[in-house]
Amino acid sequence: MTTTWVFSEESEGHAPASALELLTKARSFGDVAVFHIGAGSDEAFAELGDHGATSVYHLTTDEHLPAAAAAAAFATLLEEHAAELVLFGMGNTDRDVAGRLSARIDRPVLANMVDVSLDGGTVRATSEILGGVQAVVTEVTAPAPALVIVRPKAFPAEPAGGAVPPVTAVAMPDVGRSGSAVVTESHVEASEGPDLEAASIVVSGGRGVGGQDKWSVIEGLASELDAAVGATRAVIDAGWVPARLQVGQTGKTIKPDVYIAAGVSGAMQHLVGMKDSGTIIAINKDPDAPIFSVADLGIVGDLHQVVPKLTEALQAR
Amino acid sequence: MRIAVCVKQIPDPATPYDLDPVSHRVVRPNDQVLDDTDRFGVEVGLQLAEANEGTVTLFSMSPSGSLQGIRQALAMGADKAVIIDDENLAGSDALTTSKVLAAAIEREGFDLIIAGTESTDGYTGVVPQQIAELVDVPSLTFARKVETTNGGIRIEQQTAGGYDVVEAPLPTLLSVTSGVVEPRYPTFKGIMQAKKKPIDTLTAENLGFSADQVGDAAAGQTITSVEPIPAREAGEIVEDDGEGYLKIVALLEQVKVI
Numbered sequence: 373m374t375t376t377w378v379f380s381e382e383s384e385g386h387a388p389a390s391a392l393e394l395l396t397k398a399r400s401f402g403d404v405a406v407f408h409i410g411a412g413s414d415e416a417f418a419e420l421g422d423h424g425a426t427s428v429y430h431l432t433t434d435e436h437l438p439a440a441a442a443a444a445a446f447a448t449l450l451e452e453h454a455a456e457l458v459l460f461g462m463g464n465t466d467r468d469v470a471g472r473l474s475a476r477i478d479r480p481v482l483a484n485m486v487d488v489s490l491d492g493g494t495v496r497a498t499s500e501i502l503g504g505v506q507a508v509v510t511e512v513t514a515p516a517p518a519l520v521i522v523r524p525k526a527f528p529a530e531p532a533g534g535a536v537p538p539v540t541a542v543a544m545p546d547v548g549r550s551g552s553a554v555v556t557e558s559h560v561e562a563s564e565g566p567d568l569e570a571a572s573i574v575v576s577g578g579r580g581v582g583g584q585d586k587w588s589v590i591e592g593l594a595s596e597l598d599a600a601v602g603a604t605r606a607v608i609d610a611g612w613v614p615a616r617l618q619v620g621q622t623g624k625t626i627k628p629d630v631y632i633a634a635g636v637s638g639a640m641q642h643l644v645g646m647k648d649s650g651t652i653i654a655i656n657k658d659p660d661a662p663i664f665s666v667a668d669l670g671i672v673g674d675l676h677q678v679v680p681k682l683t684e685a686l687q688a689r
Numbered sequence: 690m691r692i693a694v695c696v697k698q699i700p701d702p703a704t705p706y707d708l709d710p711v712s713h714r715v716v717r718p719n720d721q722v723l724d725d726t727d728r729f730g731v732e733v734g735l736q737l738a739e740a741n742e743g744t745v746t747l748f749s750m751s752p753s754g755s756l757q758g759i760r761q762a763l764a765m766g767a768d769k770a771v772i773i774d775d776e777n778l779a780g781s782d783a784l785t786t787s788k789v790l791a792a793a794i795e796r797e798g799f800d801l802i803i804a805g806t807e808s809t810d811g812y813t814g815v816v817p818q819q820i821a822e823l824v825d826v827p828s829l830t831f832a833r834k835v836e837t838t839n840g841g842i843r844i845e846q847q848t849a850g851g852y853d854v855v856e857a858p859l860p861t862l863l864s865v866t867s868g869v870v871e872p873r874y875p876t877f878k879g880i881m882q883a884k885k886k887p888i889d890t891l892t893a894e895n896l897g898f899s900a901d902q903v904g905d906a907a908a909g910q911t912i913t914s915v916e917p918i919p920a921r922e923a924g925e926i927v928e929d930d931g932e933g934y935l936k937i938v939a940l941l942e943q944v945k946v947i
């Protein structure tokens with residue numbers, strides 16, 4: 373019987389960052405079981421064990437969209453083990469499985485949490501609202517298990533040197549029509565430069581950049597600083613850059629050492645994805661732009677003046 | 690094709706909202722707008738209906754107020770709306786919302802359900818998946834492109850590193866990202882026609898839910914505290930005099946990244 377569970381979907385032979393972060397937190401509550409779906413590589417199992425998983429239950433997936441079957445299999449495991457707390461990340465499949473599981477076992481799901489505690493069987497979780505201005509603590513009063521979706525980087529992923537845990541294979545349940553969706557193709561869009569989530573410097577552009585043809589001003593600065601490029605949703609929606617560069621509530625949550633935002637207004641939904649960065653520098657022509665409220669340094673001015681000069685000065689060094 | 694589109698009316702995000710100090714609920718004004726996220730779902734629904742001799746029915750659970758948001762969606766071209774408005778529903782969590790919407794949609798009959806990936810004010814992002822489980826259909830989430838196939842739906846599903854192509858037979862559910870289509874603006878004619886379109890109003894009881902199965906009573910969670918988070922220390926804000934970039938260089942040096 374293990375009371376704390378973490379959901380994990382394998383990604384290119386590895387455990388996802390979300391599962392390692394959640395395990396780091398969850399191991400402070402005692403033994404942690406992982407429900408892992410995907411091909412099931414030894415590498416992934418070892419990573420899970422290293423971060424505190426004491427057992428792994430593995431569902432091998434096929435070409436079907438896995439959420440419905442995974443939710444059904446997970447429901448059975450949770451019941452067998454009298455689980456109290458189940459943690460999910462914010463990935464597509466995490467949210468699909470969490471939502472479907474919630475309806476299946478008739479338990480609420482808390483979403484967008486940044487902290488969670490399990491104390492004598494009581495689960496409490498914290499979320500941040502209004503772009504991180506207020507912290508709201510919610511206590512689960514429904515019967516166990518409590519389902520909690522946690523934002524990325526809420527906890528650091530720290531290895532604990534655990535052994536490879538025992539892995540139990542889980543049979544694929546037949547979920548009939550709910551399981552009838554099929555993934556027919558997978559496309560990975562080419563990416564250049566450092567990874568947005570791992571980079572120590574990020575340069576983000578917003579709608580204020582003024583057009584796709586002018587986006588090179590952001591890329592130029594980023595390449596000079598060996599930084600990753602980020603963007604607001606307004607930029608993604610306009611189609612200037614691919615969606616994986618989006619920073620914010622529906623995009624990535626990042627904590628680089630330095631975050632430079634140019635032509636970004638600083639909407640609540642953007643701030644939640646970057647406000648915990650080490651040093652924040654903002655360039656915006658509107659002195660009242662909310663981004664300045666989180667900036668360590670704010671330059672009120674035209675980014676097309678400031679950024680090229682900055683890039684040049686860095687080049688000259 | 691019978692297309693059900695879930696749309697939420699929300700307080701205008703441009704105006705600051707208040708939390709009731711006791712219930713911690715958002716105080717909902719009488720005038721509410723259509724959640725911007727759901728304009729994309731309505732547009733996808735209308736395009737599919739136009740191409741497949743379909744009908745678009747809107748489903749919304751909320752205090753209906755002046756119905757401004759629903760009329761916006763009807764003015765875009767939806768055929769009718771089903772509103773579930775009931776005092777007992779106040780304080781409902783995502784799962785109860787999903788149960789109520791699922792019951793209303795099943796009562797009406799459907800081939801395809803469309804929702805947004807996450808609402809602007811609630812943003813739990815699980816209502817679509819919960820509805821899908823409750824009505825026993827696949828959940829094709831995060832669709833950035835949608836088309837019909839022979840008897841089914843094919844989407845491009847946004848993923849962390851790119852996209853997958855996912856197909857399912859009808860009936861199914863899909864949730865759309867913003868940017869999937871360009872939502873149309875209501876025309877004058879559309880606005881006039883919207884006034885005559887049918888809006889059915891149901892209570893939770895009409896759908897078979899007793900008072901203790903919905904709202905606060907059924908939420909299974911309670912807010913125990915709301916605390917301010919200490920703000921970041923105010924930074925230095927300077928007007929660019931042509932040399933603002935030097936300040937940035939100096940700060941980058943100070944934090945030792947250059």
Ligand SMILES: Cc1cc2nc3c(=O)[nH]c(=O)nc-3n(C[C@H](O)[C@H](O)[C@H](O)COP(=O)(O)OP(=O)(O)OC[C@H]3O[C@@H](n4cnc5c(N)ncnc54)[C@H](O)[C@@H]3O)c2cc1C
Pocket residue numbers: 577578579580581603604605606607618619620621622623624634635636637638639640641642645655656657658661673674675676725726807808809812
């Ligand atoms: C459910 C939901 C989820 C969302 N999720 C996200 C998310 O994950 N990430 C996200 O970013 N947004 C998200 N949004 C959108 C968010 O609300 C904002 O609309 C968006 O962040 C605004 O992007 P922006 O700052 O690029 O554009 P705008 O708000 O249009 O701001 C542009 C800024 O550029 C400045 N500017 C213009 N020209 C110049 C110039 N020449 N030099 C300097 N400054 C200039 C302007 O003063 C302005 O402040 C979400 C919204 C919803 C409803």
Ligand SMILES: Nc1ncnc2c1ncn2[C@@H]1O[C@H](COP(=O)(O)O)[C@@H](O)[C@H]1O
Pocket residue numbers: 695696697698726727730748749750751783786790803804805806807808809811812813814815816817
């Ligand atoms: N009260 C509601 N009425 C109608 N649709 C809703 C409601 N709440 C959520 N939805 C739908 O579910 C999507 C995701 O919402 P959420 O899970 O709240 O983030 C929204 O974009 C809507 O399409």
